[in-house]
Structures are given as C-alpha cells and as structure tokens.
Amino acid sequence: MDVIDIHASCDGDFIAAVEAESGQQIAECYQCGNCTAGCPFTFAFDIPVSQVMRLLQAGQKKRLLTCKSIWLCATCESCTTRCPNNIDVARIMDVLRHMARREGYASERGVKIFWDAFLDSVEKHGRSFELGILTTYIAKTGRFWPDMGLGPKILPKGKLGFRPHEIQGQKQIARIFDKFRQEQRS
Amino acid sequence: MKIGVFICHCGSNIAGTVDTAQVARTALEFPDVAFATDTMYACSEPGQEAIVQAIKDHGLDGVVVSSCTPLMHEPTFRRTVERAGLNRFMFEMANIREHVSWIGKDTEANTRKAAELTRMAVEKLRRNMPLFAKQFEVNKRVLVVGGGVAGIQAALDCADGGREVVLVERESTIGGKMAKLDKTFPTVDCSSCVLGPKMVDVAQHPKITVHALSEIEDVKGFVGNFEIAIRRKAAYVDWAKCTGCGLCMEKCPSRKSLDRFNEGVGTTTAINIPFPQAIPKKAVIDPAFCLKLTKDKCGVCAKICPTQAIDFKQQEALFTEQVGAVIAATGYDLFDISKYGEYGAGKLPDVITGLQYERLLSASGPTGGHVQRPSDGREPKTVVFVQCVGSRDKSVDRPYCSGFCCMYTAKQVILTRDHIPDSTSYVFYMDIRAPGKMYDEFTRRAMEEYGARYVRGRVAMIYPKGDKYVVRGADTLMGTQVEVEADLVVLAAGAEASQGAGKLAEKLRISYDKYGFFLESHPKLRPVETNTAGVYLAGSCQGPKDIPASVAQGSAAAAKVLALFSKDKLENDPMIAAVDIRRCVGCGKCIQVCPFKAIKEVDFRGEPKAEVIETVCQGCGLCTATCPQGAIQLAHFTDNQILAEVNALCLA
Amino acid sequence: MSTYAYYPGCSGLGTSREYDTSTRAVCRALGLTLADIPDWSCCGSTPAHTVDHTLSSALAARNLAQAEDLDASALITPCPSCLTNLKMAVHRMRDRDFRDRVNKLLDRPVRRDLPVKSVLQVLVEDVGPEELASRLPDKPLAGLKLAPYYGCIMNRPPEVMQFDDPEHPTAMDRLMLALGADVVPFPLKVECCGASFGVPRKDITARLSGKLLETAMDLGAHAMVTACPLCQMNLDLRQDQAASALGRKFQMPVFYYTQLMAVALRLPQNVIGLNKLCVSPHIAFAAMRKARAEAGRRDPSFSEEVA
Amino acid sequence: MSGVNELRIVGFLCNWCSYGGADAAGVGRLAQPTDLRIIRMPCSGRINPLFVARTLLSGADGVLVSGCHPRDCHYAEGNFYARRRLEVFKRLLPTLGIDPGRFEYTWVSASEGQRWQTVVTTFTEQIHRLGPMPRFSPGEACVAVLAESGG
Numbered sequence A: 001m002d003v004i005d006i007h008a009s010c011d012g013d014f015i016a017a018v019e020a021e022s023g024q025q026i027a028e029c030y031q032c033g034n035c036t037a038g039c040p041f042t043f044a045f046d047i048p049v050s051q052v053m054r055l056l057q058a059g060q061k062k063r064l065l066t067c068k069s070i071w072l073c074a075t076c077e078s079c080t081t082r083c084p085n086n087i088d089v090a091r092i093m094d095v096l097r098h099m100a101r102r103e104g105y106a107s108e109r110g111v112k113i114f115w116d117a118f119l120d121s122v123e124k125h126g127r128s129f130e131l132g133i134l135t136t137y138i139a140k141t142g143r144f145w146p147d148m149g150l151g152p153k154i155l156p157k158g159k160l161g162f163r164p165h166e167i168q169g170q171k172q173i174a175r176i177f178d179k180f181r182q183e184q185r186s
Numbered sequence B: 001m002k003i004g005v006f007i008c009h010c011g012s013n014i015a016g017t018v019d020t021a022q023v024a025r026t027a028l029e030f031p032d033v034a035f036a037t038d039t040m041y042a043c044s045e046p047g048q049e050a051i052v053q054a055i056k057d058h059g060l061d062g063v064v065v066s067s068c069t070p071l072m073h074e075p076t077f078r079r080t081v082e083r084a085g086l087n088r089f090m091f092e093m094a095n096i097r098e099h100v101s102w103i104g105k106d107t108e109a110n111t112r113k114a115a116e117l118t119r120m121a122v123e124k125l126r127r128n129m130p131l132f133a134k135q136f137e138v139n140k141r142v143l144v145v146g147g148g149v150a151g152i153q154a155a156l157d158c159a160d161g162g163r164e165v166v167l168v169e170r171e172s173t174i175g176g177k178m179a180k181l182d183k184t185f186p187t188v189d190c191s192s193c194v195l196g197p198k199m200v201d202v203a204q205h206p207k208i209t210v211h212a213l214s215e216i217e218d219v220k221g222f223v224g225n226f227e228i229a230i231r232r233k234a235a236y237v238d239w240a241k242c243t244g245c246g247l248c249m250e251k252c253p254s255r256k257s258l259d260r261f262n263e264g265v266g267t268t269t270a271i272n273i274p275f276p277q278a279i280p281k282k283a284v285i286d287p288a289f290c291l292k293l294t295k296d297k298c299g300v301c302a303k304i305c306p307t308q309a310i311d312f313k314q315q316e317a318l319f320t321e322q323v324g325a326v327i328a329a330t331g332y333d334l335f336d337i338s339k340y341g342e343y344g345a346g347k348l349p350d351v352i353t354g355l356q357y358e359r360l361l362s363a364s365g366p367t368g369g370h371v372q373r374p375s376d377g378r379e380p381k382t383v384v385f386v387q388c389v390g391s392r393d394k395s396v397d398r399p400y401c402s403g404f405c406c407m408y409t410a411k412q413v414i415l416t417r418d419h420i421p422d423s424t425s426y427v428f429y430m431d432i433r434a435p436g437k438m439y440d441e442f443t444r445r446a447m448e449e450y451g452a453r454y455v456r457g458r459v460a461m462i463y464p465k466g467d468k469y470v471v472r473g474a475d476t477l478m479g480t481q482v483e484v485e486a487d488l489v490v491l492a493a494g495a496e497a498s499q500g501a502g503k504l505a506e507k508l509r510i511s512y513d514k515y516g517f518f519l520e521s522h523p524k525l526r527p528v529e530t531n532t533a534g535v536y537l538a539g540s541c542q543g544p545k546d547i548p549a550s551v552a553q554g555s556a557a558a559a560k561v562l563a564l565f566s567k568d569k570l571e572n573d574p575m576i577a578a579v580d581i582r583r584c585v586g587c588g589k590c591i592q593v594c595p596f597k598a599i600k601e602v603d604f605r606g607e608p609k610a611e612v613i614e615t616v617c618q619g620c621g622l623c624t625a626t627c628p629q630g631a632i633q634l635a636h637f638t639d640n641q642i643l644a645e646v647n648a649l650c651l652a
Numbered sequence C: 001m002s003t004y005a006y007y008p009g010c011s012g013l014g015t016s017r018e019y020d021t022s023t024r025a026v027c028r029a030l031g032l033t034l035a036d037i038p039d040w041s042c043c044g045s046t047p048a049h050t051v052d053h054t055l056s057s058a059l060a061a062r063n064l065a066q067a068e069d070l071d072a073s074a075l076i077t078p079c080p081s082c083l084t085n086l087k088m089a090v091h092r093m094r095d096r097d098f099r100d101r102v103n104k105l106l107d108r109p110v111r112r113d114l115p116v117k118s119v120l121q122v123l124v125e126d127v128g129p130e131e132l133a134s135r136l137p138d139k140p141l142a143g144l145k146l147a148p149y150y151g152c153i154m155n156r157p158p159e160v161m162q163f164d165d166p167e168h169p170t171a172m173d174r175l176m177l178a179l180g181a182d183v184v185p186f187p188l189k190v191e192c193c194g195a196s197f198g199v200p201r202k203d204i205t206a207r208l209s210g211k212l213l214e215t216a217m218d219l220g221a222h223a224m225v226t227a228c229p230l231c232q233m234n235l236d237l238r239q240d241q242a243a244s245a246l247g248r249k250f251q252m253p254v255f256y257y258t259q260l261m262a263v264a265l266r267l268p269q270n271v272i273g274l275n276k277l278c279v280s281p282h283i284a285f286a287a288m289r290k291a292r293a294e295a296g297r298r299d300p301s302f303s304e305e306v307a
Numbered sequence D: 001m002s003g004v005n006e007l008r009i010v011g012f013l014c015n016w017c018s019y020g021g022a023d024a025a026g027v028g029r030l031a032q033p034t035d036l037r038i039i040r041m042p043c044s045g046r047i048n049p050l051f052v053a054r055t056l057l058s059g060a061d062g063v064l065v066s067g068c069h070p071r072d073c074h075y076a077e078g079n080f081y082a083r084r085r086l087e088v089f090k091r092l093l094p095t096l097g098i099d100p101g102r103f104e105y106t107w108v109s110a111s112e113g114q115r116w117q118t119v120v121t122t123f124t125e126q127i128h129r130l131g132p133m134p135r136f137s138p139g140e141a142c143v144a145v146l147a148e149s150g151g
C-alpha cells in the first residue's frame, strides 16, 4: 500500500469547495462509522461512505472523484438521517458526483449513461419516456438489454408505452437545460 | 483628605521600564496627595512597615500603592493599612506591572501611563468610604439533597465532623444508582457490600435525619441562615409504625406493579419495600397500582399489618428545616433510549439499558443473578453491547461523554463471561475512555482475559430476526459493514441531568448548564462550590462521574461545609449594593435582574421601595447598572467613583 | 373539502399506471378532489440531483409554478421519488440565493409556497384510518397478512419530509389495519430496495430487494404492500432476479396500498389494475381466504377478480 | 518624545475574567500598545452604557469592554445583561455622531493572555485608523439616546 504524505497530498481547496457546495462542515465527522453501518450499498461500494468522509477530511481529491461509491449511492438518506453529528452525508455524496462529472470522471459508466439517457429523454419530451431511455442505454453501452428476460413479463401488462408523452411546455424544459449549461460554462 | 502614594520598583520588574521616582513626583501634584514616594518592594516586610509609618507620620486618611495586580496583593495591603488604624477600604491599587512595565519597553510611555493609572486610583480613593463587614450568626446544620453515594458520603463526613445533617431523598430509600449496581469497576467488588454499611451508618448516626420520599419545595434565606421548605409525599403507610417486616408484600394481590428499583425488569407488589437493604426500611404503596386506592377494593395489607401502619388517607406533608449550608447531590438519570428508533429501543424486549442489565446480573435482582432474556427467560449466548447511546451524539442533543459507560461496559462483559462461560460478548465502541487508576488495565483485561470482542464503530440499526436480533454496525478499522446476531443487546445509555434538576437549581439560586448539570464556581479551583455562598455540589449532579469521583466530591463538599461552620459568626463582604430610599421609585427593575434574589420589595410609608439583603448580595453591580434612578449603588464601585476614574483619564 | 393539485409523476403514465388509477379512484371514493396540474413535466427524479441541485430543483419547481393556477391547498403525489424532489426543491428554495438561481432557469418563477405532501399523508391526515374503518365495518381484508414497505425516502430525511417516523413509519400500517388486514412487524420498512439501479446494476437491486422479500417471507406475510413505483417494480417485476441472487424461491405478490384500499372499497376492477401485477395477487387472496376459513369467518363479497 | 501619537483608549474590564486575562498577558510579557488604560469593574454587568458614552464624550478616542465568556459569568448572568445592553448601545452610537468602531465589547477569560494581547492590539489599531475623536460638546440628543439604551 502507498504511503501518503498527509500534508503534501491534502487538497485544502477541494475540502473548501465541497464544504461550500454541500453546506456541511467536514471536520464535524468523528468517524463513528454509523453511515457505513446503515448504508445498504456498502457491499457494492469500493470505499465505504465513512471512509469517503475520512478521505475528504484528508483532502484526497483524486481518490474520491474516481471512486465507484459516489456513483452507486442511491441517495437513500439512511446516512443523513442517522449521522450523530447531523451531517447531510447524502448531500456530500451528491456534491462529489457533481464534481466528478465536471472533471470528466465516471467510474461507473453504465450508471452515468443511464442517468444521462433519462435526462436526455426529459429534455426532449418534458417527461421521461421509459422505452426511449432503455433504447438509448442499450445503444450507448453497446450491450443488449441485460434485463431481456423481463420483457415477456412486462410487455403484456401494457405498461411500457411505445410513444413518448410530449408536453406542451417541452420548450420550457429544454430552456431549463440550456440555461443551466450556460451557467455552468460561465 | 490626606493621601499617601507608594510607587513600587518590584526590583527591576517595574523600575526597569518605568521611572518610578518620576511617577512619585508627578503624584505629589494630584489633589489631596500629601505624601508620595517610590519604594523597592512595597509588599515586603520593610515595604509594609514604611507604609504604616507614613500613615502615622503624615496623618494619612488613605493610601494608593502602584505596583502589581490587585488580584495578588490587594488583601495584603488592606491588612497593612488596617494595622495602621485605617479602614481597609481606604486603599487603592494601581496595576503598573502586569498592565504596564511587563507589556511594553518604552520607558517614557510607560512612565506616563503609570502616572495616569496612579492618578485614577487617587481620584477613586478620594471618593472611597470606610466600609464595615456585617457579622451574622451561622446555623451549623447542613442540608444534603439526594441520597446517592455522593450525598451519603457528604452526610457522613459532616456528621462525623460533629454537625447535624438533614438528608432529603426523593425516593423511598437512599442509595441512588449505586444501590442498583451488581459489582463495581475496577475492582469488581460487590456494590451493596461497600454501599450497604454506609447506608446503615446513615440510618444509625445520631446526627443524621433522613427525610425520604421528600423533595425541596422552597428555599429562603442565605448562607448561614437558610430556611428550607420540604414536601413529603404520601406513602400511605405510617412510617412511625411500620417495622419493615414485609408481611404486607407477601399478601398484596396486586403483583404487576412497576418495579422502579429493578428498572422495570420484572414486577413488584403495589405495597413494597424496594429492596431488602433499603434505608429507611419502610413500606410504600404505589397509588397507581393499589386496588384500594384505584378501585376501593382489597385492603388486605391493612388487615395483615401487625402494627396497623397502613393509612390509605395519608396526605402529603409540608414542613421546614433551618440550616446554614446546602449540599446538592441529586445525581443523574439515564438517557431515554426509546429516542433511538433505529435500535428498536423501548419496543424490543431484549434491547435493554446497562442499568437494567445490572439488575439482571445482581444476585438480589429479579432473576436471582441469572442472566436471562426478559422476553423468554432464555440464557443469552451472544450479548452485544453498544456504547455511547445518548452520549456524544449531537443529533439527540447530548454531545458530551458520559464518562463512566466505557468502564461499566467493560465490567459487564467481564461479569457476563463469569455468569455464562460459553457466551461471547461484542462491544461496539467509538473510543475507550478509561483514564483512571487501573482503568485502562481493566478494559484491556476484558479483551485479553475475558475474550470480549471489541468492534470500533457505531451501530446503525437493530431489528429482530426469528428469536434473535440483527445488530448492524460498522467496523471502521476493517472498513466494513458488519452484522452480528445477538440474543441480548445492552445499550450503554448515557447520563443526563436528574429530572427536575433545573428547577431545584433555580430554588437554590445556583446555575446549571444547558443540559441541567449544576455549575461549579470554577472548573478547576472551586469544583464543589457554587457561585451562591453556602451551597455546594457533590457527585454526578455536576456532570457524569463514577463512584470514586462522586465519593471524593462528597467528602470535599463536606470539608467546605465544616470549614464554613468552623467560625461562629460569618462576615459578609461589604462591597454590596445599597438603596437610596429617597431616589428609589419602587419600579422593581433591580429585583428582576438580581441573579441572587438579594433585593426585596419593602413598604416605606405606603410606598414600595427596594431593599438589599446585605448578607445575600454578592456585589455584582447588575442592579446599579439597571436602576433608571441611580438609586441603588454598589459600595466601592459607585457611579461617582467610576466616573471619577474616567474623568481622571479624559478630562485631566 | 379543498382541492389538491395532483402530480401523477411519469411512471404513473407507464410502469405504475395501476397505482395512478387506483389512487385517483380511492381519493374520489373518499371524497378528495384532485385537480391535475396543467401540462406537468418530469420532476427530474434521481438523475437530475446527481448532476446539479439547481437543475434538479428547477425541473421540480416548474410543476410548483404550474400548480399555482389551481388554487389548491397542497400539491400531492403518490410517488416518493417525485415527492422528495418537490419537497427538496421547496426546502432548498427557502434559501434566497438558491431560490433566485432556480427561478433564473424557469420561464415562470415560483411565487407561492405551496405545501407538498404524499397522497399517503393526505389519506392518513385528512381522511384518517378511523374514518376508513368506519366505512368498512365488515373488515374486508381480514386474514390477509401484509408486510408494509415504505421505501427509503418517503420519510427521510425527517427535517425535509416532515411526516411519520423516519425509522418506523406507521401510516400505511394504520390504513391496512383499517381495511381489516393483519400487518406483520416488518423491520426493514425504510431499507433501500436498490432504487434506480435496476437497469445499470441489477446485481445490486437483486440483492437488496431479495433481502426485503426474504424478510417478508420469513415473517409469514402473504404479500408486501408498497407506496412507491420503483420499489414495487424492483420487488415484483424483478422477483426472479432477487430469488436467484439469494438462492431462494419467492412468490410474493407486491401491491400498491391504494390497490388494496380500492379492493376493500369494492371499486371497479379496471381502476384497481390487479392484472398489471407480475406476481399473481391471487396467491395472497387465497391465503387470506384460508386464514379466514380457519378463523371461522365468513368471506366478504368481492368482485370476481379477487375471488 | 516617544509614544506621542498615543490615543486615549479606556478599557472597562470585569474583575474575574478579563482583568485576569490582562494580567496573564502581562505575566507572559506579551507586548501590547501602550494606549489603553484599564478600569476594573466587579462584573461586566456593572457596566452602564452611560460610562462608555461619558468616556467617549469627555475625551476618549475608544472604549473597550471585556467580560467573561457568555457562560462563564462569575455572577451567573451579569455578562448576559451586559451583552444585551451594550449591543443596543452600540447600535445607537451613530445617533450620537460617534463611529461605532470606537467601541467594542469582547470576552476574554483569565487564562487567555494571548487572546487579550490580540484584542488590545487589534482594537488599538482600529482606533488609530479612525484617528482622534472629533471634539464636540455633548448635545441633548445624547441624553435621550442613553435613556433609550436602558442605561
């Protein structure tokens, strides 16, 4: 395992940025582990959420922005609800994802593609169009729908629409995305 | 008025950066200064003699010494001028060492500053008045509130010191939490074996009166002369007649009463003596469960009692005690674990508190010392302990460490192994706090010799699965989530202020922190005193404390009381407030702000006026700054005196 | 009674249409007036807040603005994910700066501070289990053992959601008890089912949903009852995936609570949409009837589908 | 002549905490500007805003009040009242034509010598930035304002 120079490798600006964007005080975490203990996704994480908090205290930017955990957090709010120090941990996970996106990292590519496909659909139609999202997802990941087996179950139920529900204010939605992207660039 | 001024060199401490001779020469020009000189060491024998001599030679009415901080030598010089026949308040000090010579090297600026500070002192002294302390009688009885181990120790030490003690206890027996414990750390000796004899001593001591089932209703008066109103709750048993034979308990049909002594583990009878060693050993009827008192049925106890002690009509009683000092020793309460919904606490029968576990371990407890699950009586093989429940947790407003739960948990895992050799204990902890003599060795022993498996991390949830409980936590050292299936879960519930502590503090006029723990006068140097003269603290009412610390404080508080009572008369500090009755309009604002309730309203020829109770006033001056009429003035710090200092600086 | 601005959420038109139809029907039957939000749009769901909080709140807030014309007392939605996004937007927009940033993205800024609630909250607070029970003196669902599952975000974080207990919610339990059903002490009421990872990481969803199904089964539940489209889909549609992940076999019907209310209230079959469920609900009703028979109770009269 | 540009700064310090803190600074030989003169008070609660106003109006260029930390008051709640009164008072200073920067109140405990050094140094610098107080005679308005501040 690597030896870390805890002074030289600590990125103070990164800590400050996470604190500013999340409104949380990183130093308040006393590493009790309650968030990890309650997180249903710990088994799938490469870094348990309490260690995400620890690495954050140590200013380990790259480790965090390239980890899988931030993409696998479901924002289930278990950590936030139970943190003895009232830290909104789920919000910090969200903020780390925002930063990872901005810096071009996506360690769980499939997750990102799925979410992007969802948002594309919303941008295009004003509402999410389930079949469309799946199609985009399959196209972008280059895999077959891994859930093919579900097809026969769900299709006869008549629940998956074959046409998107366009809304009248679709342009307004597109403008929300446009303005947001402009803001991000400026 | 003739004033003498002495400018001290303090060796080179002052003289090194202040031209003391120059300051003395300048001082001679100040009004009323009849004599001024510099002096090598003002506080030394010869230095003090020179002051005495000057007072006599020049017929001085007052003295200013410019030297070190008054917090150091003001009392010294007051005694000096007193020796020369002056009132000790005809003295002022200017601090030209800590506030001048030691913080700057510029001799010229320092000299000017020293002269100005001296001038301020002179101007103030010109307006000083001789002040005389009032002497008053001391009632040499002491009231101890709370009969836990701290209160017991305080009571015994005061009584052994020859003073009469009144011990007021809210429950029907003294003993507090310690009476409920099985064994005690770090020696693992039996709690009732050490506490029991002390309780008997209390009962038998000719100088101690115990009022059990009683609480403080009201406190009047001040140090040396408190008048305490005490309310005694109805026991429905005439204790003068009850012999504690226990026959009533055997026959009482209401067997499902809440067993408060056993922390609700098991039940008891509506009439009961909480435990065999209770002091006083008297029966009490719990009116919530007695069939006679709830439904007017039964009455069996009254028939069976050989001394006809039962009295269903008994009422509360109110009486007063006169004492000269009070020791508050009301201890702590356990944090209410049902606030942890994620632990199922309060709902799941086998998720219990540490104190409940003590009762399960205790040979005199509801299970006769057999560790059994409350739900089905089965012997647990896997016991999980969770530390810091209701402590170090901001989300439940308990950010502080309860201090003793790390240690009692270690004790409990050791005892668990002794009771059930083939059991395994897990302890979820955040840190282990064991900073006493033999304490860390003790917790190490729990791990090394008793095989307790300590897991560093908090627990997120506990839920039932079959007849077991899944405890899901983290092992932060491994960096993983962990689960363990437990038969019994013991939550190390933390300590919080005893119920009603805040109200009691207000009656006693002492301060308490935002959690309800009483505030000591100084956290390091006056740990058992309060800011109210004559009121002392002992034990965990001041903050979570283990038994050794509680006992030490009980003794310390007793020593303070004995020292107070060693004088026949007490003297007040004469720097207190006084009301100019002509200017007072009776608005009562001063009465509202006085933190010590030292001002009362009196009737003066049909008009309300404020009057200061001289022996209660602590001299804070809050009233003086509040009074819109300038009618109430703090002696030695009057508006005139302070403004004279201001003017000496700004208008000169 | 006042009008509620109703937000069905995208899935209400798709994968959870039976939730939508049964919700509308139950509300109507209980005297609640719902008015659809004109031209509502997607709340942004999870994907939006993983990109940016302003964007996410703007997508949600457009619907708050659209609802302002309705003069409703509250905006209500059956879907917890929509609920979270809408409530979080309202919560965060209490901060002036944030509100300004969100409004900047919108053509029509949000002006009113419209309360946002779940349909469940309205049914429990504005109608109440007592009222419901009094309409159903024959306890139509007696004998049916249910494991109520709320999902992770219906009540959490409590500061934002402001409804029911964050660890042991009981709102749905109380409604089901009012229908006469039995409720098992389901301990994982708020444990996450795997949320939206069904597509990109079905391994995760399978394991988490499996744990819920397993616990419900071990407690002897005849069925699970949920209030969330995503949970329902993970538990029902993906039940086989969960079973193979855990190496167990499940046949656990998973209802929307509004479906069971509709059944008890004898509403028409087409709005209840029991035929839309993947795992056949008849297993549960059969178990219910058996339990009734054992208890010597008479069967209530239901529509054919249930019987 | 040294120290010629000294300004007139008056400190009102409570006896229990801040006065001790100033002593601790001295004991630690922590160098400070020489402008400040300290008046010892039993408690910050004894400090009538009137004193501060009088001091400023009769020739001082700055006034510093310091007491015990909010929860540490020797008299339980004196400093709590002090804070309330002085806060109101500070807001009224502009009405008196006085720059509110000329008056500060702060909390320093008996052990905080270092903190005291910082407080004195910062405050003295602040007063020097403001320069000497413009001289004028106290008008009627002051009296009204003082009455208002609960003096």
Ligand SMILES: Cc1cc2nc3c(=O)[nH]c(=O)nc-3n(C[C@H](O)[C@H](O)[C@H](O)COP(=O)(O)OP(=O)(O)OC[C@H]3O[C@@H](n4cnc5c(N)ncnc54)[C@H](O)[C@@H]3O)c2cc1C
Residues within 6 Å of the ligand: B145, B146, B147, B148, B149, B150, B151, B168, B169, B170, B171, B173, B174, B175, B176, B177, B178, B181, B183, B184, B185, B186, B214, B215, B216, B329, B330, B331, B332, B333, B354, B355, B356, B358, B404, B408, B411, B498, B499, B500, B504, B538, B539, B540, B541, B545, B546, B547, B548, B550
């Ligand atoms: C589970 C557990 C195990 C422990 N094990 C150990 C151990 O092994 N070793 C150890 O050193 N410490 C142990 N402790 C700590 C120990 O309990 C305390 O240190 C000790 O009891 C403190 O004594 P006390 O007199 O200050 O307070 P308490 O024991 O709380 O006594 C206070 C008394 O005052 C009474 N009272 C309260 N309010 C009023 C009122 N208003 N008027 C009149 N009376 C009132 C109460 O009824 C009580 O009798 C343990 C604590 C717990 C919870």
Ligand SMILES: Cc1cc2nc3c(=O)[nH]c(=O)nc-3n(C[C@H](O)[C@H](O)[C@H](O)COP(=O)(O)OP(=O)(O)OC[C@H]3O[C@@H](n4cnc5c(N)ncnc54)[C@H](O)[C@@H]3O)c2cc1C
Residues within 6 Å of the ligand: B524
């Ligand atoms: C680095 C450090 C920092 C600390 N900081 C703090 C703090 O911030 N707060 C705090 O509460 N505690 C602090 N402590 C602990 C504190 O020092 C002790 O609690 C305290 O000094 C104990 O006082 P004492 O009187 O028992 O012992 P001591 O201070 O050791 O006094 C014992 C005295 O007895 C004399 N003596 C010894 N043997 C004999 C003999 N045979 N005959 C005659 N005289 C003898 C010694 O010369 C000495 O003067 C600190 C300790 C250390 C090491």
Ligand code: SF4
Residues within 6 Å of the ligand: A028, A029, A030, A031, A032, A033, A034, A035, A036, A049, A050, A053, A082, A083, A084, A085, A087, A089
């Ligand atoms: S629960 Fe809170 S304090 Fe504990 S490790 Fe997680 S973030 Fe830190």
Ligand code: SF4
Residues within 6 Å of the ligand: A035, A038, A039, A040, A041, A042, A049, A072, A073, A074, A075, A076, A077, A078, A079, A080, A089, A090, A093
């Ligand atoms: S919000 Fe994310 S990190 Fe927190 S417990 Fe849920 S999944 Fe884990």
Ligand code: SF4
Residues within 6 Å of the ligand: B237, B241, B242, B243, B244, B245, B246, B247, B248, B249, B282, B283, B304, B305, B306, B307, B308, B309, B310
């Ligand atoms: S009340 Fe009577 S029977 Fe009961 S213990 Fe006392 S003396 Fe014995």
Ligand code: SF4
Residues within 6 Å of the ligand: B251, B252, B253, B254, B270, B271, B285, B289, B290, B291, B292, B293, B297, B298, B299, B300, B301, B302
């Ligand atoms: S009268 Fe009450 S206390 Fe006495 S025996 Fe009957 S139930 Fe017990």
Ligand code: SF4
Residues within 6 Å of the ligand: B387, B388, B389, B391, B392, B400, B401, B402, B403, B404, B405, B406, B407, B431, B432, B433, B492, B494
């Ligand atoms: S003593 Fe130990 S268990 Fe108790 S609060 Fe402190 S750290 Fe936690």
Ligand code: SF4
Residues within 6 Å of the ligand: B435
């Ligand atoms: S020895 Fe000192 S530093 Fe180490 S744990 Fe104990 S108190 Fe802390």
Ligand code: SF4
Residues within 6 Å of the ligand: B579, B583, B584, B585, B586, B587, B588, B589, B590, B591, B609, B610, B626, B627, B628, B629, B630, B631, B632
């Ligand atoms: S505040 Fe002044 S005028 Fe009012 S009652 Fe007190 S002393 Fe009298």
Ligand code: SF4
Residues within 6 Å of the ligand: B576, B577, B593, B594, B595, B596, B597, B598, B599, B612, B616, B617, B618, B619, B620, B621, B622, B623, B624, B634
């Ligand atoms: S000086 Fe303080 S203690 Fe004395 S009467 Fe005034 S306010 Fe009360």
